[in-house]
């Protein structure tokens with residue numbers, strides 16, 4: 040590579056001779072983008088959308104919290120939504136059917152005056168009773184600490200257990216959006232991410248116009264892509280303009296919260312997948328949050344990096360508080376990820392964290408499992424892949440661990456609403 044002083048162009052030397060670097064890189068980007076498009080069209084033809092599998096009646100019963108026998112009884116009596124019947128009379132329900140069953144059972148319980156039972160079948164929050172929207176940020180600036188994996192499984196678990204969930208992809212790398220079948224560079228255009236609702240210039244869009252429904256009933260998505268990164272550049276400029284006396288609207292830390300008010304009434308829980316950096320986006324997400332999950336992979340380097348993260352977060356949130364930002368979390372929990380129980384040093388680090396932070400470390404760790412990483416290869420979660428695709432013990436162990444983590448978080452959400460533990 041050489042810079043010619045007279046023209047100030049950067050040139051790249053390759054077999055075909057010299058080329059200006061911007062043109063060469065742009066050519067590579069175009070070539071790659073064409074190939075990605077072609078690959079994607081082979082893998083996901085435009086007509087083939089991601090779909091969700093059906094659930095066996097046993098799974099449906101467990102999700103709703105009734106016995107399989109009771110569901111069979113309902114189906115024999117022709118009451119409520121009816122299952123599909125497969126080979127050997129096996130009954131299957133779609134997640135939409137499971138949602139309809141919840142409503143059916145909740146209505147029946149209400150007719151008998153049993154409100155607490157109705158709420159177990161259909162756990163939607165009651166705004167009038169002061170049950171506020173839960174906004175949970177999944178964060179840590181350590182790359183690969185399991186933020187996206189935890190966020191997507193939590194969002195799906197909450198939808199499977201009957202909550203109305205909004206997942207927000209706040210990472211310009213858009214891994215969460217990819218899990219929902221989006222190729223952000225191809226499927227989205229300008230202002231299709233949260234940035235569209237929090238930008239300083241132009242007309243910000245309403246968040247309700249940006250939210251997309253997904254193939255997962257009860258779970259909506261605000262996708263992400265590279266444009267989110269603009270918030271990191273635009274914020275310092277906006278702060279300067281404000282110093283010059285211009286009105287810039289809410290300060291950066293209040294902008295995500297302000298955007299959320301547009302859709303709050305439609306959801307019980309918002310799950311935000313934060314980028315692996317402590318910038319304005321993450322700070323704004325933290326300030327919009329009622330609760331925080333810090334994902335930690337229990338290795339010494341990761342824990343040391345988390346230490347830095349905690350110091351910086353505390354400092355920055357202190358600055359935000361002095362500037363008038365309100366910060367009160369219902370809960371902050373450390374979530375141990377990719378845990379290998381037979382690894383001595385890892386177990387030691389988890390023990391060390393528990394002795395330091397006590398109950399702020401979730402009791403259930405998320406174990407490392409090939410079921411999760413393998414499902415991830417085809418952009419699927421553990422809840423999407425069927426048990427038949429794995430060795431049973433592998434699948435069951437991963438599912439047990441994942442459900443234990445998410446049930447613990449669900450209980451914290453319900454506790455924040457002043458509800459008792461789910462039975």
Ligand SMILES: Nc1ncnc2c1ncn2[C@@H]1O[C@H](COP(=O)(O)OP(=O)(O)OP(=O)(O)O)[C@@H](O)[C@H]1O
Pocket residue numbers: 181182183184185186187188189210214314315376377378405406407408409411412415
């Ligand atoms: N419990 C687990 N078992 C096995 N693999 C896992 C597990 N959790 C996460 N992984 C894998 O680890 C990798 C990193 O996880 P993930 O993308 O969730 O981290 P992240 O914190 O979101 O990363 P980034 O900082 O880049 O956003 C992924 O390939 C994921 O499939």
Ligand SMILES: [Mg+2]
Pocket residue numbers: 186187188210214215312
């Ligand atoms: Mg991620």
